[in-house]
Amino acid sequence: LDVPHLRPKLVAKYAGPSYLVSGRVSTTNWATKLAYYRHCTDWLQTGTTVDFDLDHSIITARFAFRILSDTTVFRAAIDTNGIVSSLWERRLDDRIALSLSAFLNHAVDNYGVGIGLSFE
Known part of the structure; x- marks a missing residue:
C-alpha cells in the first residue's frame, strides 16, 4: 500500500426524475468538480461541468450533449x-x-x- 499516492475525495450525487447533480472535492488540494446533467427527451441529454483547481488558479467549464x-x-x-x-x-x-x-x-x-x- 503506497500511502502518499492515496488521494481521498468527498463525493455526492443526487438523481431526480430527469436530471442528475453531482460534485467531487479532493481533500488534498481542494480541487472541485460540479456537474449537472438533464434528460431533455428520450433521445437527447445535455450536461454542464465546472472544474475548479485552486492550486493552479484554473477554472474550466464544459458544455455537452448526447443523442441516443x-x-x-x-x-x-x-x-x-x-x-x-x-x-x-x-x-x-x-x-x-x-x-x-x-x-x-x-x-x-x-x-x-x-x-x-x-x-x-
Whole structure:
C-alpha cells in the first residue's frame, strides 16, 4: 500500500426524475468538480461541468450533449479551454461496437481523430 499516492475525495450525487447533480472535492488540494446533467427527451441529454483547481488558479467549464438511438450514440462537447470533442458509436452486434472520435484544441492548434472496434 503506497500511502502518499492515496488521494481521498468527498463525493455526492443526487438523481431526480430527469436530471442528475453531482460534485467531487479532493481533500488534498481542494480541487472541485460540479456537474449537472438533464434528460431533455428520450433521445437527447445535455450536461454542464465546472472544474475548479485552486492550486493552479484554473477554472474550466464544459458544455455537452448526447443523442441516443437504439444502436447509435453521438456525443459532443466544448469547453472554455477551446477544446471541441465528439464521439460516434454504433453497436454492430450485441457484443461489438464501432467508434469514431475526433477532437480539436484551438488553444494549441492541435487535433486528433480515431477509430475503434470494441468487443465485450
